[in-house]
Amino acid sequence: MNAKGKIINDPVYGFIRFPEPEIMALIDHPWFQRLRYIRQMGSAHLVYPGAMHTRFAHSLGACYLMGKALDELKAKGIDITTEESLAARAAILLHDVGHGPFSHALEHTLVEGISHEYLSELIMNKLNEEFNGALSEAIEVFGQSYQKPFLHQLVSSQLDVDRMDYLNRDSFYTGVSEGVIGYDRILQMLTVKDGQLMVEEKGVHSVEKFIVARRLMYWQVYLHKTVLGSEMLLINILKRARILAQDGVTLPCSAALKHFLYNQISAEDFKQDKSHLELFCMLDDVDILSAIKSWCTHHDKVLSKLCNMMQYRKLYKVVISTDNLDELKGQKTKVASEQLGISDEEMKYFVFGGITSKDTYNTNNDIIRIAMKNEDVKDLSAIDNPVVNEALAMPVHKNYICYIQP
Amino acid sequence: MNAKGKIINDPVYGFIRFPEPEIMALIDHPWFQRLRYIRQMGSAHLVYPGAMHTRFAHSLGACYLMGKALDELKAKGIDITTEESLAARAAILLHDVGHGPFSHALEHTLVEGISHEYLSELIMNKLNEEFNGALSEAIEVFGQSYQKPFLHQLVSSQLDVDRMDYLNRDSFYTGVSEGVIGYDRILQMLTVKDGQLMVEEKGVHSVEKFIVARRLMYWQVYLHKTVLGSEMLLINILKRARILAQDGVTLPCSAALKHFLYNQISAEDFKQDKSHLELFCMLDDVDILSAIKSWCTHHDKVLSKLCNMMQYRKLYKVVISTDNLDELKGQKTKVASEQLGISDEEMKYFVFGGITSKDTYNTNNDIIRIAMKNEDVKDLSAIDNPVVNEALAMPVHKNYICYIQP
Amino acid sequence: MNAKGKIINDPVYGFIRFPEPEIMALIDHPWFQRLRYIRQMGSAHLVYPGAMHTRFAHSLGACYLMGKALDELKAKGIDITTEESLAARAAILLHDVGHGPFSHALEHTLVEGISHEYLSELIMNKLNEEFNGALSEAIEVFGQSYQKPFLHQLVSSQLDVDRMDYLNRDSFYTGVSEGVIGYDRILQMLTVKDGQLMVEEKGVHSVEKFIVARRLMYWQVYLHKTVLGSEMLLINILKRARILAQDGVTLPCSAALKHFLYNQISAEDFKQDKSHLELFCMLDDVDILSAIKSWCTHHDKVLSKLCNMMQYRKLYKVVISTDNLDELKGQKTKVASEQLGISDEEMKYFVFGGITSKDTYNTNNDIIRIAMKNEDVKDLSAIDNPVVNEALAMPVHKNYICYIQP
Amino acid sequence: MNAKGKIINDPVYGFIRFPEPEIMALIDHPWFQRLRYIRQMGSAHLVYPGAMHTRFAHSLGACYLMGKALDELKAKGIDITTEESLAARAAILLHDVGHGPFSHALEHTLVEGISHEYLSELIMNKLNEEFNGALSEAIEVFGQSYQKPFLHQLVSSQLDVDRMDYLNRDSFYTGVSEGVIGYDRILQMLTVKDGQLMVEEKGVHSVEKFIVARRLMYWQVYLHKTVLGSEMLLINILKRARILAQDGVTLPCSAALKHFLYNQISAEDFKQDKSHLELFCMLDDVDILSAIKSWCTHHDKVLSKLCNMMQYRKLYKVVISTDNLDELKGQKTKVASEQLGISDEEMKYFVFGGITSKDTYNTNNDIIRIAMKNEDVKDLSAIDNPVVNEALAMPVHKNYICYIQP
Numbered sequence A, B, C, D: 001m002n003a004k005g006k007i008i009n010d011p012v013y014g015f016i017r018f019p020e021p022e023i024m025a026l027i028d029h030p031w032f033q034r035l036r037y038i039r040q041m042g043s044a045h046l047v048y049p050g051a052m053h054t055r056f057a058h059s060l061g062a063c064y065l066m067g068k069a070l071d072e073l074k075a076k077g078i079d080i081t082t083e084e085s086l087a088a089r090a091a092i093l094l095h096d097v098g099h100g101p102f103s104h105a106l107e108h109t110l111v112e113g114i115s116h117e118y119l120s121e122l123i124m125n126k127l128n129e130e131f132n133g134a135l136s137e138a139i140e141v142f143g144q145s146y147q148k149p150f151l152h153q154l155v156s157s158q159l160d161v162d163r164m165d166y167l168n169r170d171s172f173y174t175g176v177s178e179g180v181i182g183y184d185r186i187l188q189m190l191t192v193k194d195g196q197l198m199v200e201e202k203g204v205h206s207v208e209k210f211i212v213a214r215r216l217m218y219w220q221v222y223l224h225k226t227v228l229g230s231e232m233l234l235i236n237i238l239k240r241a242r243i244l245a246q247d248g249v250t251l252p253c254s255a256a257l258k259h260f261l262y263n264q265i266s267a268e269d270f271k272q273d274k275s276h277l278e279l280f281c282m283l284d285d286v287d288i289l290s291a292i293k294s295w296c297t298h299h300d301k302v303l304s305k306l307c308n309m310m311q312y313r314k315l316y317k318v319v320i321s322t323d324n325l326d327e328l329k330g331q332k333t334k335v336a337s338e339q340l341g342i343s344d345e346e347m348k349y350f351v352f353g354g355i356t357s358k359d360t361y362n363t364n365n366d367i368i369r370i371a372m373k374n375e376d377v378k379d380l381s382a383i384d385n386p387v388v389n390e391a392l393a394m395p396v397h398k399n400y401i402c403y404i405q406p
Helices: A021-028 A029-035 A042-046 A055-075 A084-095 A103-107 A117-130 A138-140 A150-154 A160-172 A182-189 A201-222 A225-248 A257-261 A267-272 A274-280 A283-294 A303-311 A326-338 B021-028 B030-037 B042-046 B053-076 B082-093 B103-108 B117-132 B136-142 B147-157 B159-174 B183-189 B201-222 B223-244 B255-262 B265-270 B274-280 B287-296 B302-309 B326-340 C021-028 C030-037 C041-045 C053-073 C081-091 C103-107 C116-130 C136-142 C149-155 C161-174 C183-189 C201-222 C223-247 C255-262 C267-272 C274-280 C285-295 C301-311 C325-341 D021-028 D030-037 D042-048 D056-074 D082-093 D105-107 D116-130 D136-142 D149-155 D162-175 D183-189 D202-224 D225-246 D257-260 D267-272 D272-280 D285-295 D301-311 D328-341
Strands: A008-011 A014-016 A192-195 A196-200 A317-321 A353-359 A369-370 A377-379 A396-403 B008-009 B014-018 B190-193 B198-199 B315-323 B351-358 B368-373 B378-379 B396-403 C007-010 C014-018 C190-193 C197-202 C318-322 C351-358 C368-372 C377-379 C396-403 D006-010 D015-018 D190-193 D196-200 D317-321 D352-360 D369-371 D377-379 D396-402
Touching: A008 A055, A014 A055, A014 D183, A021 A029, A021 A084, A042 A103, A042 A225, A055 A084, A055 A150, A055 A160, A055 A182, A084 A138, A084 A150, A103 A225, A117 A138, A117 A267, A117 A274, A138 A150, A150 A160, A150 A196, A160 A182, A160 A201, A160 B351, A160 C021, A182 A192, A182 A196, A182 D015, A182 D377, A192 A369, A196 C136, A201 A353, A201 B201, A225 A257, A225 A303, A225 A317, A225 A396, A225 C285, A225 D377, A257 A274, A257 A283, A267 A274, A274 C368, A283 A303, A283 C183, A283 C285, A283 D162, A303 D030, A317 C318, A326 A353, A326 A396, A326 B021, B008 B053, B014 B021, B014 C183, B021 B030, B021 B082, B030 B053, B030 B274, B042 B053, B042 B103, B042 B223, B053 B082, B053 B159, B053 B183, B053 B190, B082 B136, B082 B147, B103 B223, B117 B265, B136 B147, B147 B198, B147 B396, B159 B183, B159 B201, B183 B190, B183 B198, B183 B201, B183 B368, B183 C014, B190 B368, B198 B201, B201 B351, B201 B368, B223 B255, B223 B287, B223 B302, B223 B351, B223 B396, B255 B274, B265 B274, B265 D202, B287 B302, B287 D285, B326 B351, C007 C053, C014 C021, C014 C053, C021 C030, C021 C081, C030 C053, C041 C223, C053 C149, C053 C161, C053 C183, C053 C190, C081 C136, C081 C149, C081 C183, C103 C223, C116 C136, C116 C267, C116 C274, C136 C149, C149 C161, C149 C197, C161 C183, C161 C201, C183 C197, C183 C201, C190 C368, C197 C201, C201 C351, C201 C368, C201 D202, C223 C255, C223 C301, C223 C318, C223 C351, C223 C396, C255 C274, C255 C285, C255 D021, C255 D285, C267 C274, C285 C301, C285 D317, C325 C351, C325 C396, C351 D352, D006 D056, D015 D021, D015 D056, D021 D030, D021 D082, D030 D056, D042 D105, D042 D225, D056 D082, D056 D149, D056 D162, D056 D183, D056 D190, D082 D136, D082 D149, D105 D225, D116 D136, D116 D267, D116 D272, D116 D317, D136 D149, D149 D162, D162 D183, D183 D190, D183 D196, D183 D202, D190 D369, D196 D202, D202 D352, D202 D369, D225 D257, D225 D285, D225 D301, D225 D317, D225 D352, D257 D272, D257 D285, D267 D272, D285 D301, D328 D352, D328 D396
Parallel strands: A196 A369, B198 B368, C197 C368, D196 D369
Antiparallel strands: A008 A014, A192 A196, A317 A396, A353 A396, A369 A377, B008 B014, B190 B198, B315 B396, B351 B396, B368 B378, C007 C014, C190 C197, C318 C396, C351 C396, C368 C377, D006 D015, D190 D196, D317 D396, D352 D396, D369 D377
16 A cells, blocks of 8 residues: 555456555454455356456445545535545445345345344444544434435435445446446536535436437346346245244254354344344355255255255246236146155245236435526426336336246 | 457447457458548548548447447347347448448539438348358348347337437547536446347437437537538539549549539449449549549639648638628629639539528437336437427428638 | 347346356356355445445356457458357356355465366367267367367457456456456457467557556455455355364265365365266355355354354455564464463464566467568567566566454 | 536547636637547548547547546646646647647658647647646646656557557447556556556557557558558549659649648648648538549549549548568569559559568667566566567568559
């Protein structure tokens, strides 16, 4: 590290710099280093083999974009102090630190109902103690209580640097180049009015394109049927393991994973007893992957079959449709039960259905504000002749079923 | 040229090959070589300095994409003969051969009301004579009379390889990277049903993104106010020159340009007398640019002032708005007439207004067809939850005024 | 999978196709799927966070380049049968299948002295049995016994598609964009003469640039001092674990890893007893990473300290120099031994030195042949005014020391 | 233009900013605007159709790189004042302002023996008068008389931002992607010691790669045989026109071109009489191209034939070789003279030969200095095991002949 701070090579942005020693101290912390071993896209690499990138790289990237956004706003005369810059950079750097491995699967099983944002905040508070209060302002920015709302909006809103980075990065690593967004133009069009983050009118088409690219990434990548199926497989593995654990069955795995398999920890528990958080911060992809590998030979047939499916990529067949799929599910259940000879209770691990949904633009919570040339402020969906209109704000629901082909 | 045909380095696609000797013969023809000296984007380089690319490069690029599209369709089992491939490749190669220099300006002045498609067809017929009928099938494909409509649709429709190339190429050369489209995925999603070109359902988001990228290119580049202003300046120069010519004033310029300045040639004339077409095929950017340069010192004050404005990039100020701009135009006229002391007749070269319009997706003529998984065929704007909906099909009109700041 | 075969999105090359069902069957095999969990660059991601790509993706990429190379040669009239194409594609696909996790470290410890090429060949033979002899020709190509030497040279030589892919891919994922090579031009310049692979004279500068890019990647990435240090750390962990295992100390880890820690398996053993190979094919990065994690709390202080250094990225300090470093090593040893109070025997895990070496172009074994226009064949270093000359063929030796800063 | 200055979209670097009003005033000057109409690579677009980029874009790009280089040096603590920054930026912006159209051809004919650097300096002095001395420091930097040599070295040396930009830009627009250089890493490795520009030791491989990329661009692009042939054709056109002019033959062309065709202007003349410089600053590609077009029908058979060859791309056949080509030249002369029936005097326009030469690294004038870690300064070719060695510093001579195939 020289006078210009640490420089890291990032395939997406090139050289990125971390001039602040405070930021480098956070990056070096074991709880942040842990993110090196948590992939951003979980099991999606089974469909997109390039998608091995980590939450570590994403967090650095988002921190870089935050720096660029703040520089742009300062160049436009928006008042942002050095402390506020540092707070916003720290907040975005740590925004994902509460993610566990295969986060979506985990939130449906081992830490059911506990959001990663909640855990991120707990971790930030813990780090704040370690760093003697140096993160207080960052926590306010993250938690939306800081007096300048635009700083929080840069961390978390429909146009935050988190999304800008992950859309770009996921697009880059999956090779779905259509998801690439023109982040530099969007950053350049950002402005602040009455404390709110907004986009200059002439940037409206860039933002429209960003929304459409996001829509494409959702339907083409994040909700890709095989990606969905591999995620459901992981959820089923953890669900089955949980049930076995509750029945007292032995499941070889790491100490940290054991803790969350054999105990049911509530959000409140995390607050009361620090040891839960410490063990949670020991978990990464390696714990899950090594468990699955060793469970491939477990005596519970359901568990071992599911683990073998995952380990050797014999994934569910998946159908996604706006049509009702109950009949198809019935057929597939019948075929499977005839051939596998397993109980109805167990069948739900091998043939099952559900609903997936996604809105293109959410007008309920935080809208994207456009600063019109005539000084008005409009919602993105309320400009003349909008691409992103009310209809797109409605969530789209699709049915899916997953089944095995015996 | 070796066994694999001629290879050309294209900055957009890398190496592109022309294995057919027939195609190479067309490329080598003087009338096609002429496109080397006609820029694709006319005077837009005054705003985007990188945009110096030519209709020559665009035509080669479109021909390359046609080859890729045909290969994809053939791989899907669509019946396309070697002759049809060659015809489609020749048709797209020559689709722009009827463009004059600064085409949009020319079509409003020197060859008023004569479309470049009309001239392309005349030229193709002329070449067909030279090549002893080898282009007959290409002309049918171009002219929409060939029995397989999808071949024409690849040449000219809302999803043709012409647009795919020029959007990509213009985006590349202007540096407006947001206009880049994922042409390879779109090509891969093309299919043919009942003779019609369509897109597989799973490609719908790629097409949506293509439409939104096109919309962005229109508002951000093609209708950029300074681009619009420079094009209007060129139109005014040619209009003024025309009027002077009709009054018998001497205007130094090339013989070919002189022919079209001093004579009014109709579409019918082009057909009757081959010499018009031959002279037209002598025109390129150099004729216009050298004329403007020499007219900078012309004794007609209006002409020389306009030419100086163009040569030294002292362009009109331009305002574009959905509001009525009549009042503003009145003010600007008053200021200009007070300071310049020119007649009302002449003032219209220096302060004037108009309407510009653009639709994002045109549902009137040729729609984009989506081949649904359930065998239906839908219009792109009729799928569930479309980005490209009926509202976007309505043309957007904007008022503009151009004026000089004395 | 449709008529055109399976298509995979690769961030480096875009869409890549696998039209042959035989190749797809190999990819689907558990022993090949295992490569999904073996990173190409081992622990280098600790320096280049983007470098998470796997041997799986590299093998697919090399197979893609092989297809392109064969197409080029066929277009030049070189006789290559469909069977030979398939054999060459299978050979390159499987060329790395014998890699274990963190291969370089492993080859110095657990499978000491057994090369991955040796294991790849054993595995290919085993697969050949499973696939009823379908791989016989591929094995001949891989093993250099096939009658057309150029096929083997495409798999393994100083200009093989293996190197082309890994240089490109490593460059892409590390973000060291200078390592990117113009693989398409090199492929296009390949030719065959008297059965030998060579490069047309006009491609000589592209090859020179390839060699220089490779040199840059070596000194800047592969032999980067921190990369070197992290690899040495891993070697030391495995060495220590091995010694403890031989002393009968219990080391929690997966069954497969245990097998290689507690037994010394020779190359000959691998041939005699199939179970060694089967267990080897169970090993991937997860086994190593989960072991290191659990050994962080091992009672052996040396092992646990080394594992903590790795897990939390407290890496060795490293000095690389052409100067003699013995004195510096002495100083560092003194400082460390004073502060750590550990035995001389144990000190060698914390302060140690060695020699690293690299040649830019190796003229001993297989040279790069240039097909001169005048029909001669020259070695790359024997052309007029070569960049890659004899001097560059000499290996460069550098001294290094690694030490901890207590 | 807002508070952040003018922003220009550059396809090579993305958004580039010109925050200084002084720089914008220079860009807006007619003599700089002229560079919009002078292509960087002259007639090379006849081989590489994408290479239409202008000296205007190159000058902006070099100015951008200068800004980045200065920022890097300042971040390393090198003392550079705001005035010096501005001077260096102005110097590089104007470094090519003395280029005429098709510069290499012109320097061999119309302004024989007068270098573009000489004219650039004259023009800078003239602009300095107009801008009341604001360019004095820039002129010192340009002319090597400023007290801090590294500023001049950034403008003009073997590692200047001029080369960095044109290699990158030419590589980008020709589509010869192998010529792309890692300019950002080189910029980052720059440093200053005792007032001299140098490269940090760890940047040595990047510089080697830069030199090899430059070598590749020379042999593959700049000295490509067809590029060479088209340049010789242009030289012959201008030579013939000159001879005709001296004989009093009428040659239709622009007034500015006429001035230089019919008069022989010396370097001294340019200084004595300002009108020469003013007329020179009227010349751009359009003057040459329109002249060639109109001379296609000139009654001098030699001139009209040469012009037709250029206009319709019937270029010379060219052979380049280290062998002696006299015999081949004799044969081609014989064939041509038999068939064309022209005089020996005229034959030299249609069959002729010469020598082309290029050194990869020039150790005579200004070397590339490497700042070694141990405080030494070494020449790039004097480091251990150099790629760029003494042998590469020797110029390579090649013979060529151009001839027509009647």
